[in-house]
Amino acid sequence: MAKARHHVVVVGAGFAGLELVKELKGADVEVTLIDRRNHHLFQPLLYQVATTSLATSEIAWPIRHLLRRRKDVRTLLASAAGVDRAGKRVLLDDGGGIPYDTLVVATGARHAYFGHDEWEPYAPGLKTLEDATTIRRRLLLAFEKAETEPDPERRRALLTFVIIGGGPTGVELAGTIAELARDTLAGEFRSIDPREARVVLVEAGERILPAFKPELSAYAKGALEKLGATVELGRPVTGCGAEGVTFGGVVLPAATIIWAAGVAASPAAEWLGAEADRAGRVKVAPDLTLPGNPDIFVVGDTAHVENADGSLVPGVAPAAKQQGRHVAAAIKARLAGEGEARPFRYRHGGDLATIGKRAAVTDLGWIRLTGRPAWWLWGFAHIYFLIGLRYRLAVALSWLWIYATGQRSARLITQGDADGGNDGRA
Amino acid sequence: MAKARHHVVVVGAGFAGLELVKELKGADVEVTLIDRRNHHLFQPLLYQVATTSLATSEIAWPIRHLLRRRKDVRTLLASAAGVDRAGKRVLLDDGGGIPYDTLVVATGARHAYFGHDEWEPYAPGLKTLEDATTIRRRLLLAFEKAETEPDPERRRALLTFVIIGGGPTGVELAGTIAELARDTLAGEFRSIDPREARVVLVEAGERILPAFKPELSAYAKGALEKLGATVELGRPVTGCGAEGVTFGGVVLPAATIIWAAGVAASPAAEWLGAEADRAGRVKVAPDLTLPGNPDIFVVGDTAHVENADGSLVPGVAPAAKQQGRHVAAAIKARLAGEGEARPFRYRHGGDLATIGKRAAVTDLGWIRLTGRPAWWLWGFAHIYFLIGLRYRLAVALSWLWIYATGQRSARLITQGDADGGNDGRA
Incomplete structure (x- = not known):
């Protein structure tokens, strides 16, 4: 043996x-x-599942399949x-x-909710596929409920979307939700105008994208505002509940809250x-x-x-x-008996974040880009990092379609909301 | 006014x-x-979601979007x-x-379970997207659990898949599950050989596809057997439970049962x-x-x-x-005041059913096809009936990929099983 x-x-x-x-x-x-889980999740694009741009299976790949040729590897669910x-x-x-x-x-x-786990039902975060389909369901349901809501104040709350946390995920969510409302859904409702939706990005610090240079943060803020989103800086959130989000001592009534803060x-x-x-x-x-x-x-x-x-x-x-x-x-x-392990040294390759489908910020150290060039660089980089031709083709098709038509292909409301939340209650 | x-x-x-x-x-x-629901479901292809061939969003399209240009139509969720x-x-x-x-x-x-609603947790049917993702989860979990199951009898039950009902849905499920085991999953496990999975189609009548001509039924049975599936005729199911499926007075131990019978x-x-x-x-x-x-x-x-x-x-x-x-x-x-409504008269266009990715049966009345010509006719007909270029492109890509590589792109285990079932208990 x-x-x-x-x-x-x-x-x-x-x-x-x-x-x-x-x-x-x-x-x-x-x-x-x-x-x-049976799948490896390409988390950088998870926000695109939450915002109906990509299908779940486009960014989640069976681990067992990725390693099928490695007879030295055993995969265990x-x-x-x-x-x-x-x-x-x-x-x-x-x-x-x-x-x-x-x-x-x-x-x-x-x-993590910094000691406020009671906020979670009202402000779900985004780490798993189920998180993404939960957020997708709540986003789409808010518009559906607003369509039949007779009370103007409640309708306003249903059409208010608050994203907490101004890092790349928060910025990307805010930009895409603004586009979803103004571009994808516009014209499809009879009682409401989805373009009137308010998308509010709340960041406790003095600027969004704090890992980037200040001028890129400023550009990203301007790009979000051009898409119709609002950026609220410098006031930390002190409450999330059925009534909405509290920051700066004031409650902003909102039916849909997304946690991208910690x-x-x-x-x-x-x-x-x-x-x-x-x-x-x-x-x-x-x-x-x-x-x-x-x-x-x-x-x-x-x-x-x-x-x-x-x-x-x-x-x-x-x-x-x-x-x-x-x-x-x-x-x-x-x-191989080569002695002590060497210390790990992190090499920072750069920072990328998109704001909707036409703008992005990219800082590779030696070059900084904004606008369309940054967007295309972002897109190609992410297609490159996907594993396998099949998924690259599918994601490229999805993105080119959105780019050309504004239409997103994964607008599904699935699974009941077992976790409470404030769907339509705010 | x-x-x-x-x-x-x-x-x-x-x-x-x-x-x-x-x-x-x-x-x-x-x-x-x-x-x-917010989506129109292209039900003829739902079995392909259940068997990991298509993504949920490829066959479910927002109703509101399909009718967006019809200002005379109000869509209500x-x-x-x-x-x-x-x-x-x-x-x-x-x-x-x-x-x-x-x-x-x-x-x-x-x-419907013909008065045996107690069978439903063990033998889910296939009508909604959630049904399809439930079946998909159970199929994939059965292989995962078999991989770590030391007891040979339980492993055998985990690798036994029973489909009840020999209509087009049952035949299509049986064929695709057989292919999934023998083609897609083969070589990805270390303790089991997925090709040893048993796929059993149980039909109470004397032949499968009873709406078709007997020679097409016989062809379909042969095609299923060539894929490694077993067809059991003439003995109605009298029980479904954690232990398996009972028909002809005998229990067939099976962890995964799918209901396609009524x-x-x-x-x-x-x-x-x-x-x-x-x-x-x-x-x-x-x-x-x-x-x-x-x-x-x-x-x-x-x-x-x-x-x-x-x-x-x-x-x-x-x-x-x-x-x-x-x-x-x-x-x-x-x-228009044109008097009494005329009686409805159904014009039968034909019957189509696929058996895996290389065979199908087609009866259009004036012509009957089997094998590859029938499969291609089936494929083109279904692509044609999908609504919208976007979905046609996506489904065509998914099918061509499966056809060329045997690899299916939607192999996701998502959502916990809240409905009991016999995942791994058989």
Whole structure:
């Protein structure tokens, strides 16, 4: 019998986990990839599912299929519930356990409400496909309910859409919802004019897109306003409920609220008994291992990783992929007996955000773009990063159609709202 | 003030209702189209969503959008709950009411379990998008659970898929599930071989596709068997449960059961206080009016309509569309004072059914086809009947991709199973 090969267990098939598994190709290891979903989600485009531009299946791809040719990889649909560090096993929620030689935790993040979990039913966040179809349903239902609402004040609230958080997701949501109302839905109703919808982006800080240069933030604000959206700066939200959103001490009546303001890491820090930052991220050593546990790596949105200047590595797809690649190289080097792992160093490639279908901001460091050139760059970059020709063709078709006609193809209201929310109650 | 125009209220935006509204174009009427869903569903391809071939949004199109240019039509997202015939109002479930001059009831059908509603959690039917995503989830989960199931008997049950009912939907489901297992999923698992999955089509009658000529039924049975499916004839199902399907006095252990055996009309007969057949369909006069109520028409799967020879008009899309056109013509003739409505006469265009991606049976009366020519005819006919270039392009892309690569693009497990079922319990 052959000697058992080194077994790498990866929990989470997001950008970090999947990249790691790809980079382990050819290494003398067996890999088990555990995820509680059967699909890898291309999260940067999730807001497009929420706003009816893309179908769910265009940005969610079966993990098993992506890795079908890798006979060294076993894909497991299962929920991790803990880690037995002494016994070197990942514990599953069905009572089972998976032994590992090296463990990589890449379980991502959820949205967080800064101690106000009671806001969640009224202001859903956007992390999973179900989050996206929930937001899509609420958006479309608000227009449908407004069409039959006789009371002008309630109609106004139904046609008010508030997005909380001025990062790229918030900006992209606000721009697309404004376009949805003014372009896609215009002319389809008889009692209301969807173009009268108010789209309000609320950001507690002094500018939107704080990761960008101030002039790009200013451009993005102007581009949003040109689309008919309103940007509210400098006043943090102090309440979300059936009546609407409270900020600056005033309630803005709104039936639809979307949370794009904060994330918290998955409970991996608890599983590992590890030190975490305020957002629940595991504080890792410079080589991305759990301090004192060279056989455990923590990567992606689950990890608190600092740059040399003390700033935090951002929770974006390129950072997650770089960490995945770093850990794959570290595992290979270790098996080859090449000594200590090198510290991870994040290389910032640039920042991109779109505002509707004709404007975007791009900062690649050496070049900054706005407007249409930035939009096309954004579009091509995202098509490039999709996996597989089939999905590239489908997304390109969807985008070209929206670009040419303004019509979005995934305008579905599906599944009942089991989570309460304030559909039509505001 | 202008005299109020004749108000036609249509309940249900399926094939019959939508065709009726289209045909009323230019007539001197106001139309209100009520549906409890925001989308028209292209039901003949729903089984392709259930079997991961098409995305939900490829076959479900916003009704409001389809009718956006018809300023005489008001689309209403609402649930009808009854009809006040004396007051000439449709009653909505939110307590409201919509007055009508002419009412058309086109509320379709649901699947029916012939007095065994307790089978439904174990053997879901296929009528709505949610039905399709439920079946899709169960199909894919069965393979995932089999991958980790140590007990060979339970693994066998997890890899057994039973479809009850040998009509076109049952045949198409069986063929596609067999292909999914043998072609799409083959090679993606490590512990199981998906090609060992058993796909069993159970039909109580003596042959599948009873609406077709016997030689086409025989061909279809052979084509299914060539794909690796089993066809069980002549023994009605007497039980569905966590343990599997019982027919011929024997239990076939199966974790996934799909019901394609029977339908029952929507509760419209109750609303109307009308005489119904055993399947709940309203018995209509030859001109499709409710007997004694010339201002009420009942069409599509909700109506029991007899041909001249006493046979029943089938519950298929072409029959529904013909009825919609007939009623539109009747309303226009009546408003023009052209006397009594003529009786509806169903013209049978033909029967089509596919078996996987390379075979089909087609009977157009004057010509019968099998194999690839029938498959291509089936494909082009369905692309033709889709509404809008956007959806035609998307579906054509999806099909060509499956045809060329065997890969299906909508392999998503989404939403938890709130309805019990026997996921992994069998």
